[in-house]
Amino acid sequence: MNERISSKKFDETRSREEDALGISVKKSEDLPEWYTQVVLKSELADYTGAKGFIVLRPNGFDIWEQIKQYFDSKIKKTGHRDAYFPTLIPESLLKRESQHFEGFTPEVFWVTHSGTQQLSERYAVRPTSETIIHDSMSRWIRSWRDLPMLLNVWNSVLRAEIKSTKPFIRSAEFLWQEGHTAHASEEEAEKEVMDILLDYRDVMQGLLAIPVYIGRKSEMEKFVGAVYTTTLEAMMPDGRAVQMGTSHHLGQNFSKPFEIRFLGKDSELHFVWQTSWGISWRIIGAAIMEHGDDKGLILPPKVAPIQVVIIPIIFSQAKSTEVLNECRELEKVLSGAGLRVNLDSRDNYTPGWKYNEWELKGVPLRIEIGPRDIAKRSAILVRRDTGEKESVLLSDIASAAKNKLEDIQSSLWNSASERLRKQTQETNSYGELKRIIDSEGGFVKAPWCGSQDCEKKVKEETGADIRLIPFDEKPGLNSKCIVCDKGAKHLVYFARAY
Amino acid sequence: MNERISSKKFDETRSREEDALGISVKKSEDLPEWYTQVVLKSELADYTGAKGFIVLRPNGFDIWEQIKQYFDSKIKKTGHRDAYFPTLIPESLLKRESQHFEGFTPEVFWVTHSGTQQLSERYAVRPTSETIIHDSMSRWIRSWRDLPMLLNVWNSVLRAEIKSTKPFIRSAEFLWQEGHTAHASEEEAEKEVMDILLDYRDVMQGLLAIPVYIGRKSEMEKFVGAVYTTTLEAMMPDGRAVQMGTSHHLGQNFSKPFEIRFLGKDSELHFVWQTSWGISWRIIGAAIMEHGDDKGLILPPKVAPIQVVIIPIIFSQAKSTEVLNECRELEKVLSGAGLRVNLDSRDNYTPGWKYNEWELKGVPLRIEIGPRDIAKRSAILVRRDTGEKESVLLSDIASAAKNKLEDIQSSLWNSASERLRKQTQETNSYGELKRIIDSEGGFVKAPWCGSQDCEKKVKEETGADIRLIPFDEKPGLNSKCIVCDKGAKHLVYFARAY
Numbered sequence: 001m002n003e004r005i006s007s008k009k010f011d012e013t014r015s016r017e018e019d020a021l022g023i024s025v026k027k028s029e030d031l032p033e034w035y036t037q038v039v040l041k042s043e044l045a046d047y048t049g050a051k052g053f054i055v056l057r058p059n060g061f062d063i064w065e066q067i068k069q070y071f072d073s074k075i076k077k078t079g080h081r082d083a084y085f086p087t088l089i090p091e092s093l094l095k096r097e098s099q100h101f102e103g104f105t106p107e108v109f110w111v112t113h114s115g116t117q118q119l120s121e122r123y124a125v126r127p128t129s130e131t132i133i134h135d136s137m138s139r140w141i142r143s144w145r146d147l148p149m150l151l152n153v154w155n156s157v158l159r160a161e162i163k164s165t166k167p168f169i170r171s172a173e174f175l176w177q178e179g180h181t182a183h184a185s186e187e188e189a190e191k192e193v194m195d196i197l198l199d200y201r202d203v204m205q206g207l208l209a210i211p212v213y214i215g216r217k218s219e220m221e222k223f224v225g226a227v228y229t230t231t232l233e234a235m236m237p238d239g240r241a242v243q244m245g246t247s248h249h250l251g252q253n254f255s256k257p258f259e260i261r262f263l264g265k266d267s268e269l270h271f272v273w274q275t276s277w278g279i280s281w282r283i284i285g286a287a288i289m290e291h292g293d294d295k296g297l298i299l300p301p302k303v304a305p306i307q308v309v310i311i312p313i314i315f316s317q318a319k320s321t322e323v324l325n326e327c328r329e330l331e332k333v334l335s336g337a338g339l340r341v342n343l344d345s346r347d348n349y350t351p352g353w354k355y356n357e358w359e360l361k362g363v364p365l366r367i368e369i370g371p372r373d374i375a376k377r378s379a380i381l382v383r384r385d386t387g388e389k390e391s392v393l394l395s396d397i398a399s400a401a402k403n404k405l406e407d408i409q410s411s412l413w414n415s416a417s418e419r420l421r422k423q424t425q426e427t428n429s430y431g432e433l434k435r436i437i438d439s440e441g442g443f444v445k446a447p448w449c450g451s452q453d454c455e456k457k458v459k460e461e462t463g464a465d466i467r468l469i470p471f472d473e474k475p476g477l478n479s480k481c482i483v484c485d486k487g488a489k490h491l492v493y494f495a496r497a498y
Numbered sequence: 499m500n501e502r503i504s505s506k507k508f509d510e511t512r513s514r515e516e517d518a519l520g521i522s523v524k525k526s527e528d529l530p531e532w533y534t535q536v537v538l539k540s541e542l543a544d545y546t547g548a549k550g551f552i553v554l555r556p557n558g559f560d561i562w563e564q565i566k567q568y569f570d571s572k573i574k575k576t577g578h579r580d581a582y583f584p585t586l587i588p589e590s591l592l593k594r595e596s597q598h599f600e601g602f603t604p605e606v607f608w609v610t611h612s613g614t615q616q617l618s619e620r621y622a623v624r625p626t627s628e629t630i631i632h633d634s635m636s637r638w639i640r641s642w643r644d645l646p647m648l649l650n651v652w653n654s655v656l657r658a659e660i661k662s663t664k665p666f667i668r669s670a671e672f673l674w675q676e677g678h679t680a681h682a683s684e685e686e687a688e689k690e691v692m693d694i695l696l697d698y699r700d701v702m703q704g705l706l707a708i709p710v711y712i713g714r715k716s717e718m719e720k721f722v723g724a725v726y727t728t729t730l731e732a733m734m735p736d737g738r739a740v741q742m743g744t745s746h747h748l749g750q751n752f753s754k755p756f757e758i759r760f761l762g763k764d765s766e767l768h769f770v771w772q773t774s775w776g777i778s779w780r781i782i783g784a785a786i787m788e789h790g791d792d793k794g795l796i797l798p799p800k801v802a803p804i805q806v807v808i809i810p811i812i813f814s815q816a817k818s819t820e821v822l823n824e825c826r827e828l829e830k831v832l833s834g835a836g837l838r839v840n841l842d843s844r845d846n847y848t849p850g851w852k853y854n855e856w857e858l859k860g861v862p863l864r865i866e867i868g869p870r871d872i873a874k875r876s877a878i879l880v881r882r883d884t885g886e887k888e889s890v891l892l893s894d895i896a897s898a899a900k901n902k903l904e905d906i907q908s909s910l911w912n913s914a915s916e917r918l919r920k921q922t923q924e925t926n927s928y929g930e931l932k933r934i935i936d937s938e939g940g941f942v943k944a945p946w947c948g949s950q951d952c953e954k955k956v957k958e959e960t961g962a963d964i965r966l967i968p969f970d971e972k973p974g975l976n977s978k979c980i981v982c983d984k985g986a987k988h989l990v991y992f993a994r995a996y
Contacts, residue, residue, distance in 0.1 A: 058579035081556035106613040113608040114658035160612035
């Protein structure tokens with residue numbers, strides 16, 4: 001019944017591909033190529049038939065789910081609730097806040113037809129949902145009793161990208177969450193902006209083991225329509241920064257055009273104060289670059305969908321049942337201890353092949369168990385990050401595995417923090433700033449007068465922009481702007497960025 | 499700092515709205531109006547500024563999450579994995595399976611521009627993802643070791659609707675899951691189609707307490723591009739059917755144009771056998787119509803995001819701390835017993851107002867607790883479905899609440915099953931079929947010859963179509979088609995449908 005086709009050529013392709021399971025370049029020598037190979041070969045994502053769009057494959061999706069569960073349960077505890085809003089936004093709604101519209105319109109995908117009919121009004125495929133959510137809020141909010149309104153949406157947004165696609169870091173569509181809140185006072189809204197920024201920092205640092213700096217964006221770099229934008233910035237091994245998330249204070253910039261008013265306890269009508277904030281799957285891209293090595297991905301244990309993989313070592317068919325039973329028992333014990341475990345019992349791959357595959361896929365801890373281990377009532381624990389092996393008694397294995405995973409998490413955190421420290425330099429000299437950006441990259445802290453002319457000059461001449469204005473660091477007394485030599489208002493972090 | 503506006507008119511609106519918290523029509527007298535009021539007033543969903551599109555509000559989203567978790571964990575146990583595919587599909591991909599393209603093209607939203615630039619190829623906003631997923635599968639599947647490939651996506655799809663919007667039942671965009679699988683043999687694919695259909699039936703019957711019939715669709719009603727479609731059909735109180743989900747056998751209809759081949763154990767290349775299947779938020783709409791009453795929503799306990807609401811009865815400020823502490827204790831006990839509990843401790847609403855609100859929102863069980871109850875170490879349990887009240891000792895409350903919830907679940911199931919039984923009739927007379935469809939509605943079982951002419955005639959003359967061809971019921975020997983009097987091949991279920 002099946003159509004059969006000569007399979008010779010196909011066989012050749014297959015074996016070439018199997019040879020190429022590993023990563024063929026060193027991370028330190030060619031980060032972009034290394035990154036692409038890791039993403040594709042560990043099956044996190046793939047390119048698609050739609051140019052600029054990627055697929056999130058199950059291995060990648062499971063990581064996103066971990067992040068989602070962690071953050072979602074965190075914000076639910078503070079009263080935020082999830083909802084779903086339409087993918088298409090009428091042009092008239094998108095236009096209602098004019099700066100916002102102008103900022104987004106160059107990258108909007110426009111729907112003009114349904115079936116064969118031209119629409120009377122164009123729809124934007126959502127680039128972000130402020131406008132359509134605020135339109136709903138204007139109907140839902142009536143009195144102070146309806147506030148604060150704390151909404152969150154897990155969805156995807158689309159922005160036409162002219163630059164080339166880099167999975168997770170830059171693509172025409174990405175998964176993210178967008179939070180949208182309305183408050184009775186400006187103080188409350190500003191507190192929300194900061195609370196969420198700190199929740200985000202906990203996702204980056206606590207879950208993904210990526211150290212970040214936090215601060216405000218400059219006026220030029222803020223979200224279009226916001227009063228101000230706060231940001232989290234990480235540094236990649238190649239010296240380029242990644243913006244990990246943003247939390248915006250919208251003030252009343254949207255509530256006025258969208259007429260979102262509430263009857264206060266004072267029996268007067270007031271416009272609400274608003275925030276919006278988002279993190280996307282881009283942070284998966286940053287985690288890959290931050291922690292991976294020449295063998296492939298290294299996932300921080302807290303975010304790893306599979307924390308421990310068990311590999312049965314089977315030499316003879318005679319012993320296979322015994323080994324597999326022991327592995328199943330072990331799987332139960334570890335799951336029971338709250339660990340995310342996978343028993344790789346496939347019989348069509350060798351243990352060595354499996355080691356390579358799970359190393360490529362970044363599983364933090366491997367347990368090898370064969371007849372000799374069983375005889376000794378022990379198993380071998382192998383750390384993904386250091387390769388270190390240790391024989392552990394089966395009776396101690398749950399606590400040993402937990403300890404190892406904690407060690408791995410802090411070890412990844414420590415290396416990343418150490419690297420960030422090294423990649424953060426400070427200077428008062430523009431020449432030195434240029435030299436650092438050109439040769440080493442990384443963050444360069446420097447005093448700045450606050451003018452957009454100086455900001456643009458640095459951007460044009462070095463490719464670096466102001467990644468953030470820290471909350472708690474100020475320029476020294478009498479310190480001068482690194483560009484124009486006028487008095488410095490801020491100490492800012494310059495870097496080239498993804 | 500706030501702009502203040504005369505609030506007189508606003509106040510009047512507000513109090514009119516508060517008066518109108520309850521449902522103003524009877525379910526039995528005007529189901530469509532009752533339905534719309536329940537959806538809007540219980541804040542499950544709302545209309546939007548984009549015509550034909552709805553918002554899923556947090557109360558509705560939480561129900562969808564319950565369904566999602568239930569079904570997702572079920573299919574993950576059988577090896578299915580979640581992924582995410584692009585929202586936009588290039589026209590050339592959508593066209594590759596011609597019947598599929600023709601079937602969907604009238605309802606596709608087309609993206610023609612990005613920013614100000616016309617695209618060289620139009621993109622469809624996905625109406626379903628077979629084409630873009632099969633395009634990826636053609637790259638991912640190489641050998642029998644890659645099979646079965648069992649993918650699932652939780653996303654939204656868009657289909658331009660010319661008819662009017664009915665939240666959950668019909669809108670231009672809806673949330674759903676779409677499963678897409680590839681198998682080495684036709685037998686395996688057909689087993690998957692049926693396994694999923696039975697998993698779906700468990701969602702409908704076990705979770706939502708909605709009895710369904712299962713069977714095949716006729717050729718005319720099957721999914722465009724499928725070999726055959728299986729379906730689950732429920733019956734609403736007004737006599738109209740709702741299609742609750744479908745599971746399709748795609749055979750090799752897509753694997754051939756998309757060239758999805760695998761190297762078999764026989765070292766030959768074969769085209770894979772495929773399935774696809776989906777359920778959408780429409781089933782929430784069916785649950786609303788199935789179980790609700792004149793006070794509003796009644797959620798089956800298994801799917802209710804809040805199963806138990808605790809209402810403190812506070813008369814004097816003096817006792818309020820004691821009552822609230824007792825309520826908090828109770829909340830802990832019930833959560834600890836695995837129930838989903840909400841303590842409504844708001845001090846700006848009366849207990850009576852809260853009763854109405856939570857009844858409207860369909861919470862299956864209410865617990866009232868005041869100083870007199872505390873003195874007796876008891877609390878009052880009130881069933882949402884029957885209104886029945888019972889005083890229960892605090893020491894017994896977790897098991898009493900669990901029992902009540904189970905009773906409610908089976909009581910809803912029993913009523914629904916009884917109604918379905920009454921709404922299913924059988925006849926051999928076309929006149930009688932017309933009479934039933936016109937007067938009572940419901941399912942009419944009748945023998946059918948299998949010809950599309952007869953099927954179309956019934957549709958044109960009565961508005962009823964063939965909802966399903968059951969797997970296990972056959973027409974009697976020598977039985978004649980209800981329309982043309984030729985020999986009957988099938989016993990089929992006719993009904994008008996949503």
